[in-house]
Amino acid sequence: MVTAAKPSNNAGPVRLGMVGGGQGAFIGAVHRIAARIDGEYDLVAGALSSDPDRARASGAELGLSADRSYASFQEMAKAEAARDDGIEAVAIVTPNHMHFPVAKAFLGAGIHVICDKPLTSTLADAKKLATLAQKSDRLFVLTHNYTGYPMIRQAREMIAKGKLGALRLVHAEYPQDWLTEPEEKSGNKQAVWRTDPAQSGAGGCIGDIGTHAWNLASFVSGLETDSLAADLDSFVDGRRLDDNAHVMLRFKPVGKNKPAKGMLWSSQVAPGNENGLRLRVYGKKGGLEWEQEHPNQLWFTPFGQPKQLLTRGGAGATDAAQRVTRIPPGHPEGYLEGFANIYTEAAAAIRAKRKKNGKIPRGVVFPSVEDGLLGLRFIDACVKSSKKNAGWVKL
Helix, strand or coil, rough: CCCCCCCCCCCEEEEEEEEEEECCCCCHHHHHHHHHHCCEEEEEECCCCHHHHHHHHHHHHCCCHHHHHHCHHHHHHHHHHCCCCCCCCEEEEEHHHHHHHHHHHHHHHEEEEEEECCCCCHHHHHHCCCHHHHHHCCHHHEEEHHCCCCHHHHHHHHHHCCCCCEEEEEEEEECCCCCCCHHHHHHHHHHHHCCHHHHHCCHHHHHHHHHHHHHHHHHHHCEEEEEEEEEECCCCCCCCCCCCEEEEECCCCCCCCCCCCEEEECCCCCCCCCCCCCCEEEEEEEEEEECCCCEEEEEEEECCCCEEEEEEEECCCCCCHHHCCCCCCCCCCHHHHHHHHHHHHHHHHHHCCCCEEEECCCCCCCEHHHHHHHHHHHHHHHHHCCCCCCCEEEC
């Protein structure tokens, strides 16, 4: 029998642990900042590297107690579950191939999981993990951070309320240029694991950023993908995973409406693009446009009327946007705050779980293990389709 970490009886910060994210890791620092922004978490334990010396050094830099800076995630899960003041949640910020064993260990220890995307590196592991999470009474939060932006929440609410009418077209894109040259051969740590099938999985660009674009399109539109046709390329000589993807999407019909169609482009070899995530959704009554590099703005065009610029916190901001907005309009909120919104939503759910039969507060929204499983199904379908010369594949 596994002893679960004991829940706190007060409303204090969530006791957080972290696996991965040690010295030289970009995303670990992002998660730590996001967890701190609203004062919702205390980072109290970690297994910050697979190298024991680096793990200890990383823990010391972050001020972790020596006895709670662990050499392995297995040791950490067992020790923290046995403590009266053990962690309530763990943030998993390792390369993709480690998500499954780490999440499995902490779910088994009765500890909530906050995991970076994608859910796992393989569809088979994603299915296993989804089953484990569903059987557990612990929360599983997937940090598809772009769903945390206020204007994305507003776009989702406007579509759900019928402001665009029956949806017809959904276009998502996410171009970058940082892998235009073979960065993986220069020793760039981020490039090395992201282009290695053993660590990243079967998808390269499509798994790294294409899933962000697809998840955002699904989250905002509320549509379910029926089938897709994907053309994946590796333009850099010797690269083992795709660095560019063009995907056509067919969505499931909603009611008696004609099924919507979609297009997705993700690339890491498009010079001049930094993080150009963009979403456009068009319906019978109007359209919406949003760009991640200008996240506080949402363009709304009712058919036959002038284009309207809606801003975060400004006139026209909806309740869905306001509840995840911190500061007045004109002061920009961005990537870190969007990430923080996912952590803060997770904290509200974790606090609810401190109480027996506690219910997650109404309005709290965060990506789940089910979203992660869908993401792996998307990657798998894209890879299969591309191998069939971009033939149509059911999701």
